[in-house]
Structure formats: structure tokens, C-alpha cells
Amino acid sequence: MGLTLERPARAPGPTLPRPSSGSGRGSRARWVWGWAYSGILSVLLTLAVLLGYLVTGTASGSVDWAALFTSSTWNPGALAFGGLAMIYGSAAVCVLALVLAVPIGWAAAVALSEYLPPRLAKPLRLSIELLAAVPSIVYGLIGIMVIRPFVADLGDVPGGDSLLAAGIVLAVMIMPTIVAVSVDALSAVPGRYREAAYSLGLTRREVVRSAVLPQARSGMRAGVLLGLARALGEAIAVFMVIGRADGRLPESPGDVFSSLVRPGQTLTTKLAGPEPMLAGTSGPYFAALCALGVILLALVAVATVWGTRGSTGRAARAPRARRSSAWLRTPKDRVTTVVRLGALLLPGALLVGMLGILLARGGAALNPVFWFSPSEGAAGGGIRDQILGTLLLLATTALIALPLGYGAGIVIGTRASAKTARVLETLTVAIGGTPTILLGLAGYVLLCTTMGWGRSWLAGAVVLVPVVVPVVALTTAGRIRSMPAEITEAAFALGLTGSQYVRSVVIPYTWPATLTGLLLGLARAAGETAPLIFTATVFFGAPALPTGVVNAPVQALPTHIFTLSQDSGAPEAIAQAWGSALVLVLITAGLLSLAVLLRNRFEGARRWTM
């Protein structure tokens, strides 16, 4: 014990001489809290900006709230602003999407994590995460090609534009998110739970149900919340298949089902459509649109609160003795195995189909020249500048959003009481569910106009940050909640301060989940068009890389695809749009694989146990 280390302030054994002042801790890591709280602050700030924008707009003209909630007639020409049909549309589409995506997504996640050997599961998991990276616009185009005809055959809908089609497209979009986040939560369940359950003679189905799922629940729920947020906030893909017909409501309860196979409108598609541009910046029309935005935010909040009711605070669940379920065990186990593995077929088929379509249509992307040469005019040449611009936007967004989202997740997971955590979580989901067009408009007013940045790549990145932050925050918080209490105790018992605990225990423990969140968030951001068009990108003529911040636009892949796929008459424009889509998917895939390699290192050798 003769070792004399410089360890002044601590009170070690009596044999160590030590000065009586100074702070000698290896590192107090106090910055942790500053960082974590600035994450939460960013969430609140975003919300404040959004609400500020919306409420100011609402105040700029009188809003007939009663009509907004009760009337289904929307006719700006006659100053009739009824939002009921859109509220109905939003609700119907989201319920449909969740009803379709959650069971399949969860089953697929269980299959991946509990049934398949790691050798098979790892690449499959990566591929499913890749699906989450496909830009919305591609989902929309594929919706037109595949899902509309399918619905048209199903109901007697000519064309197939309908709430149902929108629900299916959304289900397809959010399923990868649900699978990815759920697999993550499942793989965090310590092996000893499985071992203990298996050794009692349980079948795999019983082990999953009784020992694994209860542990993974909070994380899997986070996946659904994220899916819900994306479903509520998604515009472009819904846009293309919902028909956007105003004022359609079921006339009787019996009409509800048939209303699903008819065109409709959601709050998001209304807001992301051209009307905010036509409404000017004040007056009753603009006020009514802003009021719709407020309703949408409120809806997201209500859905979150409802979706998470009774699940925070473990003690809240009434302890109930379970009954015997020993009946047809083996058949039940077999059927479940088949169902769960079968659930994997759907995302699998999706992946293959999606890649097939992208390869068939966007084969140009396989030529390296296309990647490395600048574009010429509207649709000639390659897309070098668009690729560079997208990478710049994504990198900047990741740099800003990762610390903020991580911080917010840590505060939600460790610091807040159950009640506060729930409020914060709800606010976070609300931001995740905000249609990005609103973010774009708010950013346009605040950054581009008020602060005078003009079109600026940085403004674009800042506007994308709120897309990524909630995903990172929610996945992180979900993982923290599933952390065994013994780990926390062991760390504190070694004299760690709160911030050291966060740095050395919470962060390494949640890192894989956070990474998944970042990937999913960035993937979504990579496909965002609307906010970028307003704040950061031009279609043509920007330099490859900007030299400053003010008046420094870039070109980006998603907006390129969007513009080309809208109104270009030239056939080569369509080819280039699909080629760009494939490039975007490949780039995201590349980033994804890189990050997944990292994550595997953390999850494999560095697993945590007790």
C-alpha cells in the first residue's frame, strides 16, 4: 500500500498523505449535465419556435375553432374552414398504419432477435434498417406503382387513391423503424433471463412471452412511438396515394369501413400541400392553416399520452397472478415460430421488391461517372454536387443532433421523475410528429428571413435537427429504462458522481440504442425534401461546396429527386430521378453499415452483465 498517487481531495486509507484542498477527482465530468440539459432545452426550444410560429399565425386572423372541429367543409374561397374531415383522415390513417405495422414489426423483431442465429440475423437486421433509410419520395412512387393498384382491386375504388392506401404505405414506412428499435430493445435483455426461463422447461414461445418481452417492453414501445410520430408527420408519401380530397367523412358508423377505401385528406397533407404558400402570411386563411398545425401537435401529444398510459412507473401495473396456460404447448410453440418467421417474409419481400424497382429504374446510378461528375442543366450529367450537398447536410445535422438528442434522452431516462419523464417524452414525440414542412416554414421565417441567412446549408441542417433529435432521444431513454438497477447501484457504490455515472455507465450502456436512433433519424432526414426547399437547397447552380453560411445554398439529392419527379417532361429526367434515389439509398446504406459495424463491437464483446 505504499503507492502514493496524486489523489488529493479524496479520503482514502489513512496511509496516504494528502493535501486538504483542491479537487483531485480524475474528472468530475460536470459538463455532462450542461450537455444533457441543453438537449432537453433544444427540444423545448424547437417546440417553442413551432408554437410561436403557429400561434402568431393563428392570431393573425380570427379562427372559428368551433367550425374547425365540427365542420367538414374546407373552402377558402368562401372562407369556410372546417377541419373535421382532416382530423378524421389523420386518425384513420395512423390507426391503420399502426394496426398493420405493429404486430408484423414486433413479430419480425422477435424472430430476428430470438429465433434466427446471429449469422443470419445480423445482415437481415441491417437490411431492415436499410428500408428505414429509403427516402419517403421513393415510398410514394412505389405506393403509386404497387399499392394503389392493390387497393383498387380490393375495394371498388377506381385508381385506388384512398385512406387505406395511405395507411398501407405508412405501415410499410414505419415497419422498419419499429423492427429496428424493437430488435435493439430485445438484444439488450440480459441472457440470464432467457437462461433462467429456458431452464424451467419453457418453450421458446413461452420464454419470449414471459421472460423477454416484459424486459424489452419500454424499448419496443419507444419504437411504436417513433413509428407513430413518423406516420403523423409524413407528408410526401401519403400525399401521392391518399387522394387529398377535402371534406370526406363517413356519414354513418357503418360507413366507416367504406370511407377507408375512398380518397381523403389528413392534417399533414393539407399543411404540406400548396395552401400555406397560397394563404400568404396573415389573414383568416393563414390563421386557419396555423390552427390546423396546432391541432396536429395536440393530436400527436394526445396519441402519445394515450399510447403510453399506465406503462410508466412499473409499480403502477397491478400485480396479478397469472393463470395456467399449459395447453397445446408444443403446437402453440410451432405455430408461433411459423408466424414469427413468416412475419419476416414481409419486410424481406419489401426489401427485395424495393431494391428490384430501384435497380430496374435507376440503373444509371451503377455507373461511377454518374456519381463523380457534376450535373449539366436540368437532367444531364451526373449528380456529384447533389451527393456532396447531401453529405454536408447530413454530417452537420448529425453533429448537432447527436449530442442534443443523446442529452435529452439521458435527462428523460435518468433525471426526470416518472411524471416529468412522461411529459418530456410526449413533447419529444410531438416534435417527431410535426410535419417537416412546418419546421421548414418556421426555419425559413426565423433563420433565412429574420436572421438574414438567405438560403443557407446551415439553415437546412438546423431545420433537419428536430427530425433527428426525437428519434435519438426516445431510443436512448427507452434503453436507459431497461437498465438493471444493480448496475446503477454498483457504479454509485464505487463513488462515482452523477455525471461520472452518466459518462461511464449510461453512455456505454445505451450507445448501441442511441446509434440505432441516430441512424433511423438520419435516414429519415436524408429523405426530407420540404424543409430543405425552403431553407437550404436550389435545384441548379449552387457550387459543389459552399464557402460561407449566409446566402450559401447547396444542391441535395432528395430535393433533386422531388423536383425531377414532379413536372419534368423529359424522359431522361425520370431516369435521373430514379438513379438519384438509388444513389441516396446506397449512400445511406454505406453509412448504415459503417455504424452497424461499430454497434456490433459494442453489443458483442462489450455486453453488460450482472
Added chain:
Amino acid sequence: DSDAVQASGSTTVAPVASDAAEALKTKGLNITVATQGGSAGGISQLGTGQINIALSSKPLSEKDQKAYPDTEFVTTQIGADAVGVIITKEVADGGVKGLSKAQVAGLFEGRITNWKEVGGPDLQVFVYDKEPGRGTREVLDKFIYGNDEPPAPPKSASYAIVGGNLETRNKLKSTRGSVAPLSTGFIDGHPGLVAVPLEGVAPTLDNVASGTYPMTRPLYMITNGRPKGTVKQYIDYILSAEGQKLLPKHGYLTREQMGL
């Protein structure tokens, strides 16, 4: 990069504007083209002085001028686009060889629900209307209602809204009995779609150029005051013989074709 010429607005005009800007790049001209907010967005940005050129696929309205009294809007027509009422070949072959203004109004207001009411096959009508603010839709409204305010869209189950021209074409092709307003340039090479004659006038080049076909829309570049300097160089290029070649490439009509 504040010395760059900034053009922004209609997605219809943007491809032409980009190709022209590309051609001028070699001459050292720096031009950016964006599509924020479509035609209406371009006009409002020009009004607030954020850009140099607004791209528009619809004529300026009095409202625009009123909204920005300090701006001296100067329009330069660079070409034109003929909007057709597009139906499917099945319906055309079934006997719909032309539509009157009243019949078009009946279709888009949801009063005519079966093609046999206008001499076609016994087939349900499915209407795709363009979203509000689209130049295409304004041209159709103008044809049907003149200067009157159009009524609210029908609540019929066979009515849906579409956005871009490609989306419109895709949906027309995949929906039996559908009808939609769409640039005629977009149905070239798509034998399943037919631009139906209106009031007995087919959207042929001659009819469009002579103005007898009722639904044409001009494509504009709008500036604040007369174009000067690089802006003028840019617009002049598009008006030149070389620049005009870009219009048919993207499915539009040249000034020459329009008799300008």
C-alpha cells in the same frame, strides 16, 4: 455567392431555366434555380426582393400586384404550354369525341358521374383535379368559370387531387374512366391517353398557336423592372433561337409556335 442571379418558382419552368443556366455557365454567368413554393412562391419572393427572377407558369394576377405595390412586375413570356382535358383511350374510343364547356364543368363539379351521360361507354367517371395554386388548375378554372370564383370541390367519392404532372399522368394511366387537366406535352408517346377536343377544337399546334384552343398557359420569367445586366443576358438567351430549343425538349411550346 451573392453575385449569382437567383431564379425561383414554378417546377414547370425550372427544368428549362436550369438548362439555360447550364449553357451560360461557360460564359461565366452564375445562376441558381430553385423551386420554392411553385409559381406563387416565386412571385412572393420576387415581391420581397429575395430573388431576381420569378419563374411562373401562370399569368400575374391583380392580387399579386396589390400584395407588393412597391414591385414593378415585368413579365417576359418564354414559351407556352397547352393544357388538355385528358381522358383514357377506352373512353375516347367509346364515343367521347369532344366535350363542351358545360360538360367539362359537369365532370369536374361531380354532376356527371358516368361517361354515358356525355356519349361515352357505361363507365364511372373518376376526376383527378390539380391541387390549388397549380397553373394547370387555374387555366382550367379560367376556361370553365371565366373570372368568377370556382365552387368548392365536390364531396363525391370519385374525386381526388393530384400534384405534379408526372403523378397526374401515372394516375390517369392506371385509373379506368379517369379525367384530369394536364399539359398536352406530357401525353406524347402515351397512347393510352387522349386530349379531348373542347368546344370542337382539338389542342393541335395550329389551334394552340392561333389561340382558338381555349386552354393555353404562358410560361413566364418575371422581374422587378426591366431586365438588366446578367439577368437580361440570361433571359435574352432563353429568347434566342438556341434557347428556345430547350422548350420542346421539356414538352412545351416555343414562342415561335405561339406566334410571338
Added chain:
Amino acid sequence: MDDVTTDATTTGKTVDGAVIAVRDLQILDGAKRLVGPVTFELAAGSTTGLCGPSGAGKSTVLRALVDLLPHGLRRQGEVEVLGRPVRHGKGDADLRSTVVLVPQTPVVFGGSILDNALFGLRHLVRASRAELHDRVEQALREAGLWNEVGDRLDTPAQTLSNGQRQRLCLARALALEPAALLLDEPTSALDERSRDTVEESVAALRGGRTVLLVSHDPAQVERLCDRTVRIDLANTCEPSAAAV
């Protein structure tokens, strides 16, 4: 000794000889040998001690017997349960309800104490609530836990002390009434009194159920076991007859 019967699905097959037979069992981590070779047999109704220094591979051997080796480890050699070979990676639930392993680390699931006690049973046996409850009570008594938790079966099991958890894990295994029990240091966290209760229960199993007991307490092995199998860090194995 009595017949040892496996569960319903194996239709009452009776075995006179070894319930578990292990021949040249080795556990490998890649090319590296972690344990073995080990050879031993467990006669029906006997109680056998498995001893050896910490890290020798006792827990790993128990896992191998019920096909629960952690991912990455491989098994070599033969394991037979009731005359049937245990194949690797089959995930045979029937095997595991015939030979029940009580792992070294007591795992408590979310939910109440009763939920935990019923954890395996309610999946394995069709019975009324009352019957299940009776059987659980019986098991908790055998594990020496009933006096402490009998009046608060509905409270969350997470609040139990470590020793209580250990007994809870034992109880839920006992409740299954398996042919063989593999106990991995079942009294390591217990005081003398609780240990005695548990030891009494284990002793009571003798003649009826087959037990393989990992213990680092030679006195305990002495008290409970008919014979001892010893594993050493040096990767050698020497079955040794021991006092009764």
C-alpha cells in the same frame, strides 16, 4: 430406489439405471478447451456433488447438460438423459422440464412473488388456480421461503433479498417436480438456518429425484451427496467416491 418417470409427453418411460450419463464431455471456446473431458453418470435417485475451484467450469457443465451453452461455446462428447442422447442446439423444452437447472445467479422476473413462483409451472401444468397455488405453497415451504413471503405473495419479487431470491429460484424449480435437478450453488447466499432448510429439502429428494449439486462447501457436499465429481482448472476430471 423408485422409478423415475419423465413427464407426460414421454409416456411414463421408466429407467432403472442412469438418469444422466456424460461421456468425454468437453466444452470448447473456438479451439480452446474450457472444460473437460468429463465422464460421469447420475444414478436415479442419487445425489451427486460437482466440485472444483472457481472458474473450473462447473456452471458450464450444468448448462451443457440441458443444452443451454452460451452462444459461441461448443460441446464435444455425449450426454444422455433417460437413455436418450441430448443433441446440441435442439432447444428441447421437454428435456429441460425433465432435468431442471437452477442457475447460479438468481434471476427474478418482473411481477409478483407469486408470478415468479408460478413462472415455469403455469406453462407446464394445466390445473386450477387453487391447485397451482397449493403446489407453489408446497415448493416455497420446501425452499424455506414460505414463512417470510407467504403473507405477501402479491408484492413485486424485485424487492426480495438476495438469499430470498435464491430460494425463490429453487422453489420454482421444485414446483415442477422434475426427474432431475441441477443445483448451481443453491445455498451460497444463505445463512445457516435457511441453508439447513434447503439442505433438508435436498436430502428429502434423495431416492426420489436425481440431484447434481454444485457446491464450494466441502462440508455441504459431505452432508448431502452420495458421491462427488471433481473438475479442476487443469482440465482434468476425477470422479471420486465419497462418504455418504
Added chain:
Amino acid sequence: MDDVTTDATTTGKTVDGAVIAVRDLQILDGAKRLVGPVTFELAAGSTTGLCGPSGAGKSTVLRALVDLLPHGLRRQGEVEVLGRPVRHGKGDADLRSTVVLVPQTPVVFGGSILDNALFGLRHLVRASRAELHDRVEQALREAGLWNEVGDRLDTPAQTLSNGQRQRLCLARALALEPAALLLDEPTSALDERSRDTVEESVAALRGGRTVLLVSHDPAQVERLCDRTVRIDLANTCEPSAAAV
């Protein structure tokens, strides 16, 4: 015995008597009393046993001493460390590095064995990698683990056996050289040989560091402790002088 000094904030105050003093400590779960009242003092450099049946509240008392009671439990009565009262819910990291608790469940953090051994130390002291490494080696030796893992410090700690984990947890606490150590059944998963090594280390602390040792093995308490504090399920507490 040496002076025991508390941390900087109490500016070198010297205590001759008790390092930890507990008066009428009770732990309550709502209105229900789980433990106590308990009263005892730990003299500087002494080794005290804390005994009692499983579920009596030994672990809970240790947690209360370092202000780590689980959520929902309340403390009544006074706890003083080096003459300063320990307030409830303060989360005082300095207290916890002065009095280090080694919990009953051995927790292994992600990362290598070395990472784990360094876990607390590298937060407390600024020192070069080599110095830290030396100190860790010393601690691993004291915990009797060095021979087994000294050559593979870089492998994941996750692969350690249960007994190895227990010693690893002890080692990382020893490395902190705290004024007092609270050991919650530190040898429960160990075979005799490893246990002897650990006991030697604990014995070596006598006179230097203060130790409170929870053990359910009376012989061990006999061997190691100056005196014993006994908690009973009946919620009574009887400090009793013991041999040595």
C-alpha cells in the same frame, strides 16, 4: 491505529473513534418497518461482522450507510461517517468513495477485465496509465484473481465465472483504498482456496481500513471479525462482542 481523515471539504478533521456510527437506524417501506432499529459503531481499523438470517436486512443496512437505498424505502435514525452525518438522498459521491460498498450481486460492466478493475479508480485519481495499472494489479492480487486473469486483462470481463466476478468486484473496491469497506458476502460464490485468499486480504486490512463484513458463515466471521452485529428477522438488533 492511524488517523482517519475525511475528504477535503471537512478540512482534515481527524477522528479517533468511530469511522461509522449508526444510531437507531430503521428502514421503512411506507409504514412498514423492514429493518431496525439498529445501533452500532465501527471503530477505525476494526473489522466487524454483520450477521443475520437471509432477508433480515443486512444488504439494506449497508445501502443505507452509503445513501443508496432503493427508491421507495425510507431511513430513520442517524448515520455518521467520520463524524459527519450522512443525509438521505444527497447522492454524495465523496462519501461513497470514502466508504465503499461491494454489493452482493457481482456486476460486470461492459469492456475488458482491466476496464472493470479500473472502473472506480480512474474516476477518483489522476494518474498515469502505468501507475493505475500497478494499483490494479495490486488489487487483483489481493482479491486472489491475478493468477487467473493477469495474462488476459484485455479479454471481455463478461466471460468470467461467477466467483471470478465476485473477486473482480472486490478488487475494484480495494483499488480505491477507501477508509471503510462494506463487503456484502464477498466469498459466497468462492471455493475454499479462493475464499482463503480473499480472507487473507480482508485480514490484512485490519488496523488500516475499517471493514463491515456481511457473512452467513459463522466460521468466517469468527476468523475475521473483532466483533459482530446481529440483525434478526424479528426486527431486533443485538450487538454482541465476539472472539478475537
